[in-house]
Every structure is written in C-alpha cells, then in structure tokens.
Amino acid sequence: MLATVKQNAFQELVSGASYEEIVWMNGFLTGVLSAGGAASAAAEVTTATAHKLPSKITIVYGTETGNTKSLAARLAAAAKQKGIGVKLAGLDQYRVSDLTKEQYFFVVISTQGDGDLPVTAVKFHEYLQQNDPDISRLQFAVLALGDSSYPLFCQAGIVVDKLLEDKGGKRLLPVWQCDTEYEEPANRWFQQVLDTLSSGDGAAPLAKAVANAAVSSGKQVYPGSILASINLNDRGSAKETYHIEIAAESVAYQPGDSLGIVPENPEDVVQEILTLAGADPSKEIVYRGTTGSWYDLFKKKINVVYLPERVVRKYAEIVQQDIPGTRMGLADLLKIYPVKDVAQFEQVTDILEPIAPRLYSISSSPAAHEDEIHITVAKDKFEVNGETGYGLCSGFLSALPEQTEISFYIHPNKQFRLPAPEKVIIMFGPGTGIAPFR
Numbered sequence: 001m002l003a004t005v006k007q008n009a010f011q012e013l014v015s016g017a018s019y020e021e022i023v024w025m026n027g028f029l030t031g032v033l034s035a036g037g038a039a040s041a042a043a044e045v046t047t048a049t050a051h052k053l054p055s056k057i058t059i060v061y062g063t064e065t066g067n068t069k070s071l072a073a074r075l076a077a078a079a080k081q082k083g084i085g086v087k088l089a090g091l092d093q094y095r096v097s098d099l100t101k102e103q104y105f106f107v108v109i110s111t112q113g114d115g116d117l118p119v120t121a122v123k124f125h126e127y128l129q130q131n132d133p134d135i136s137r138l139q140f141a142v143l144a145l146g147d148s149s150y151p152l153f154c155q156a157g158i159v160v161d162k163l164l165e166d167k168g169g170k171r172l173l174p175v176w177q178c179d180t181e182y183e184e185p186a187n188r189w190f191q192q193v194l195d196t197l198s199s200g201d202g203a204a205p206l207a208k209a210v211a212n213a214a215v216s217s218g219k220q221v222y223p224g225s226i227l228a229s230i231n232l233n234d235r236g237s238a239k240e241t242y243h244i245e246i247a248a249e250s251v252a253y254q255p256g257d258s259l260g261i262v263p264e265n266p267e268d269v270v271q272e273i274l275t276l277a278g279a280d281p282s283k284e285i286v287y288r289g290t291t292g293s294w295y296d297l298f299k300k301k302i303n304v305v306y307l308p309e310r311v312v313r314k315y316a317e318i319v320q321q322d323i324p325g326t327r328m329g330l331a332d333l334l335k336i337y338p339v340k341d342v343a344q345f346e347q348v349t350d351i352l353e354p355i356a357p358r359l360y361s362i363s364s365s366p367a368a369h370e371d372e373i374h375i376t377v378a379k380d381k382f383e384v385n386g387e388t389g390y391g392l393c394s395g396f397l398s399a400l401p402e403q404t405e406i407s408f409y410i411h412p413n414k415q416f417r418l419p420a421p422e423k424v425i426i427m428f429g430p431g432t433g434i435a436p437f438r
Contacts, residue, residue, distance in 0.1 A: 053197050056085035058102055060094050062109035062121030062156065066415040068145055071182070072108040075190045082194065092120035096127040102138050105169070106193060107160055108186075110145040114308055114356075115152025117159070128163045140164050141173040141196075143189050147411075148179045149219070149260065151353040172196050180219065180411055219260070219409040224248045226404045227372065229397075240379040242398050243363075246406065248373045253366065256416035256436070258359040259375055260409040263393035265305060265355070269331055270298045276334040277345040287349060303355045304330040305392050314351040318344060358393035359411050363435035373408075376435040 057079060061072035069090065076086040091109070099105075112118050117125055142164070144157020154177040161175040173196060176189040227245040246259075274281050274294055281295035290301065298304060307315070309325050312333070316323040321337045330352070339345045364374035379398045380391025400406065416436070419425060429436055 053082060053084055053194065054104055056087070057104040057106060057197075058087045058089075059106045059108065060089050060091050060124075062091040062107070062118045062124070062160075064110060064112050064118040064120070065413075067182070068108045068110050068118075070415070071143075071145075071186055075106075075108070075186070078190060079194075090120055091124040094124060096124060096133075099133050099135050099138065102135070104197065105138050105140040105164075107140065107142045107157070107164075108145070109142065109157050109160055111147075111150075111152065111154050111156040115150070115155035117156045121156065121160070125160065125163070128160075128167060132167065134168065135164070136168045138164070138169040139172050140169045141171065141189075141193055142175045143186060144175055144177045145182050146177065146179065147357075149262070149357040149409075151356065153177065153179075221407050221409050222248060222251050224251075224373070224406050224408060226400050226402050226406060228402060229400060231398075232376075240381075240398060242377045242379065244375050244377055244397060244400075245364075245369075246373045246375070246408070247371065248408075249371045251371075251373065251410065253362060253373065253410045254412075255362065255365050255418055256413045257362050258411040258413060259362055259373060260357040260359055260411045261393060261397070261406070262300075262355050262357045263396035264300050265298060265302075265392070266395070267299075269304060269329075270295065272331050273298060273304060273334060276331065277339060277348075278342055279345055285346065285349065288354070297349075301354055302349070302352045304352070307333070307352070311351060311353060315348060318347050318351070355392075357409075361433070361435035363438040374438075376433060376438070378433065 059072050059076050059079075061068040063069045072088060076088045079086050091107075109121055110118055140161075142157045142161040144154035144161075146154035146157070154175070157175050157177065161171070165171055173189070173192055176185070176192075178185045178189075224246040227247050228243070229245075230243045232241045232243055233239045271281075279294045282293050284291055284293055285297065287297050287301060290297070292301070306327055307330060308327060312323055312326065312328055315333055315337070319337050319339055323333075323337055330348075339348060360375040360377060362373055363376045364372060375397075377394050377397050379394045382389050382391075427437055
C-alpha cells in the first residue's frame with residue numbers, strides 16, 4: 001500500500017496524463033516488475049530521463065480508403081503533444097529524394113486485395129526497388145494495417161519494411177501488424193516508437209517487458225440464417241441483384257460497415273477436383289492446423305477457383321512441368337498438368353491458400369431492423385472460353401435458400417459515418433451501388 005503522500009502524488013500524475021502517457025506507464029511498470037523491482041526502476045528512470053526525444057520525425061502513409069491517413073494524422077498529433085516536430089505526408093506526395101536526409105522515418109501503410117500495395121504507395125515502392133539511395137543514417141519502423149482473413153496479411157507493410165532494411169536503413173522495431181480493429185494496437189506501436197526514441201540506444205525499456213511481435217486483434221465471427229432472398233430485377237432482365245436479409249441477434253454494427261463472408265466452392269467443382277486427383281472425399285487430412293475430410297476442406301476452406309500466379313508457380317514445381325505465369329483454376333491445372341498420384345496431390349494441397357472473405361456493404365440500420373442485417377448482392381456473371389461462370393461469393397449467396405445457416409463478421413468502416421441526426425445530407429455515389437444509400 002502506498003503512503004498517503006505517494007498515493008496523492010500518483011493520483012495527480014494519472015489524472016493529468018494523456019491516454020498515450022497512461023499506456024506508457026502501464027508498460028513501464030510491467031517492465032519494472034519483470035526486471036526485479038525498485039532497484040531496476042531507478043535504473044530505468046535514469047535511462048529514460050538521460051535521453052531526450054528527437055526534435056523532428058517524419059510520418060508517411062499509404063492508403064486506399066483513408067484509414068492510414070487518419071491514423072497517421074492522429075499519431076502525428078500525439079508526437080506534437082510531446083514537443084516533437086512532425087513532417088506528415090502521403091507516400092504519393094512524399095519527395096523521395098528527401099529519404100537521404102531523413103533520420104527518423106515511420107511508415108503507416110495498408111494492404112489491398114491480394115497482398116497489393118495501395119495505389120498511393122506504388123511510386124515510393126518503385127523508387128526503392130529501382131534506386132540505391134544512401135539511407136544509412138535513416139532509422140525506421142513500419143506500422144502495417146491489413147485483414148487477417150486474407151492469405152497475404154499486411155503484405156504491403158512487410159514489403160516496404162524489407163526494402164528499407166535492404167537499402168541500408170536501421171530498423172527500430174519489427175514491422176507491427178494490425179488487423180481490422182487497429183486503434184489500440186496502433187497506440188501501443190507508437191508508444192513503443194516513443195520509448196525506443198527516448199532510450200537513446202535503439203532499444204526501448206518497454207521492449208524488455210513486451211515483445212515486439214505481430215499484433216492481431218482478430219475478429220468475432222457471428223452465426224446467422226437467411227430470412228429472405230429476393231431478386232430485385234424484373235423478369236427478362238440480364239442482371240440478377242439480390243436483396244438478402246440475415247437474422248443476426250445482438251450483432252453490433254453501424255451504417256457504413258461491411259459484412260465479411262467466406263463463400264463455399266461450387267459442389268460440381270469440388271467433386272471434379274477430387275475425382276481428377278483420385279482422392280477419397282471422406283479421408284481426413286490436416287490443412288494449416290485444421291483437420292477435416294478432403295471434401296469438407298475443399299468445399300469450405302481451400303481456394304480452388306482462381307489461383308494466383310504465386311500458387312501456380314508452386315504447383316509447377318511440384319508436378320515438374322513448365323506452366324505459363326497465369327491465374328488458373330485448380331480443376332483446369334489438374335486436367336492440363338495432372339498430378340501423378342494422391343501423395344503428390346497432398347503436396348499440392350499444402351500450397352493452396354484459404355478462401356478469402358468477400359465484403360458487402362451493409363444496406364440496413366439496426367435502428368430500423370433490430371437483430372437483422374441486410375445486404376445487396378449483384379450476381380457476377382461472365383464467360384470464359386464460351387462457358388458461363390459466376391462470381392464465387394455472389395453465386396454462393398444468391399443460391400442460398402431461406403433458413404440456411406451462415407457465418408459472417410463485421411468489417412467496420414470508420415471513414416463512412418452518418419453525421420448528427422439533425423444534419424441534412426446529400427449523398428453522391430457513382431459506381432457504388434444502392435447498398436450505402438439504403
């Protein structure tokens with residue numbers, strides 16, 4: 001128990017502290033306890049106060065939807081509160097020739113689609129790939145935003161982090177990976193940055209207690225069932241657009257958020273693949289830590305309909321055939337470049353990636369439809385070599401009958417929020433579809 005004088009001083013310190021300062025205190029005290037008590041505390045305080053924070057840092061961001069821009073601006077504001085000058089810029093506006101002048105350089109970047117860089121970061125990435133600037137004095141750290149449902153989680157941040165190191169920069173912290181709920185992990189990352197800078201020797205006191213590992217907040221997956229599925233297009237229309245209502249008790253969301261759904265592969269495609277491979281559908285195998293039958297894994301877990309080039313290249317190595325660099329379905333690969341036996345097919349299974357979730361704008365409000373979520377799905381239709389095909393998820397959703405159970409998660413969109421109720425709004429959305437308007 002603290003003496004009264006110390007307790008009053010402690011309460012005064014906490015009540016006047018910012019959120020970031022309280023986070024730092026928490027980490028500091030954790031480090032003190034793990035290091036052995038008061039004696040080490042005095043040493044830590046001496047170390048922390050013996051060095052000053054730098055007078056200036058640079059924070060750059062690469063964004064597609066605006067999340068990293070707003071996050072970088074918030075981190076810049078936190079640094080300014082501590083008396084640090086900040087140069088803040090988007091990677092599309094950043095003058096790459098200034099890299100050789102930088103000392104403290106922090107990148108906040110998101111990953112798009114199939115592990116791609118945001119468009120705003122392409123120029124910066126190409127510059128680093130094609131040039132060898134002298135950045136030997138540059139000290140950097142990367143905060144990567146992504147979605148762990150996708151195979152190449154936070155890939156853009158990982159790529160930029162590796163390039164900066166390869167070109168001679170000094171990494172202050174390992175690349176810090178955040179999932180869709182990134183607010184709290186991002187605050188922890190920036191506090192680590194400040195601790196590292198204040199330590200003066202490139203190692204943060206806090207890092208002794210908290211490992212600088214990848215941070216993933218994960219997602220909550222909810223169960224639901226199809227209440228209604230209505231084709232909004234009239235008879236004779238070439239389009240199929242479905243209004244789908246899903247029972248979703250006690251699910252918290254806001255207008256502007258999206259629904260994440262992992263679709264299942266078409267039945268005929270799964271059966272064709274297993275037949276071509278000579279695999280027993282009921283035999284259990286292990287795929288990325290999950291045990292299941294060939295059939296269940298290929299039906300619900302493994303992507304087979306449109307393999308990226310990186311997977312096709314790995315397939316070519318396994319079957320020892322020269323396959324052109326292209327995207328192709330697994331069934332077509334097995335027909336043109338067959339495996340020699342089931343054992344080889346097991347090798348192929350190991351290199352296949354999980355089915356990536358699809359996001360659909362939510363077209364309902366909990367204020368109007370309690371315990372329900374509505375989405376609007378345009379069935380994607382296309383032709384390949386004279387054969388009609390359908391989008392994996394839109395085809396899957398449009399075929400679900402009422403009462404079908406379905407799993408989903410909520411993907412928040414903090415960049416799209418309705419204003420206060422008394423405000424008048426005009427919405428412009430060319431090309432976005434009707435879901436956000438509804």
